[in-house]
Amino acid sequence: GDSVTQMEGPVTLSEEAFLTINCTYTATGYPSLFWYVQYPGEGLQLLLKATKADDKGSNKGFEATYRKETTSFHLEKGSVQVSDSAVYFCALEAYSGGGADGLTFGKGTHLIIQP
C-alpha cells in the first residue's frame, strides 16, 4: 500500500539555521504531495503542496520539490524562526479507480527552534 517515511525527530535547531526535513514516499501512480504543520493544541494546516513531478510548492519561506525519480518531497527553509516550532507532516493523496482517497501521512517530525 501507499506509505510516507519521514525523520521523526525531535529536530532541534538554533534560530536562523537552515532546515531540511526529509520525506520519501511509496505509491502507485502519480500522487499529490503535501506538507502539513500542527501547532500545539491545534488541528493541521496545509503548508504547501505539489501535484505533479518537478512542481515546487512554497509558502512562508518553506519550499519542497516533487522529485519522482527519487520519490521524495523534502521540506526546506533557509532561516528558521522560533515561531516555526511545531510538528510537520509529509502526506500524499493517492488515486484509485473511484477517484482520490484520503491523505496518507508520515509519522511527523517535531521541530524545536531555540532562540
Next chain:
Amino acid sequence: DSGVTQTPKHLITATGQRVTLRCSPRSGDLSVYWYQQSLDQGLQFLIQYYNGEERAKGNILERFSAQQFPDLHSELNLSSLELGDSALYFCASSVAPGAGAYEQYFGPGTRLTVT
C-alpha cells in the same frame, strides 16, 4: 480558525461504551474526511463522504461507522470501545474530493480517552 467545528473537544468514557463525534464542515464544503491520530499508529485516514455518500474507506474498524447528513454535517460513531481507541479524532472538509486541487481544512479535533 479553519471553519471546521468538532464537538465535543474532550470525551472520557469506559471500555465497551459507544460514543458519537460530530463535525460541521466549512460553509460550502461538500466533502468530509475523518482521521485518527494516536501515538502507536500516527495519523490514519478512516473514511470520506461527499455530498452524503460514502466516497472512500481507509483503515476504519468494523466497530466504527460514520454518516453525512443532508445539512452536510457528519458523525463518527465508535462502539464497543477499547483502550486502544484512545486517540485524537480529526475531521477535515474540502469543496470536493481530491485530485490535489482542493485543500482539506482540519478541525481542532476531539480527544477521546477510553478508561
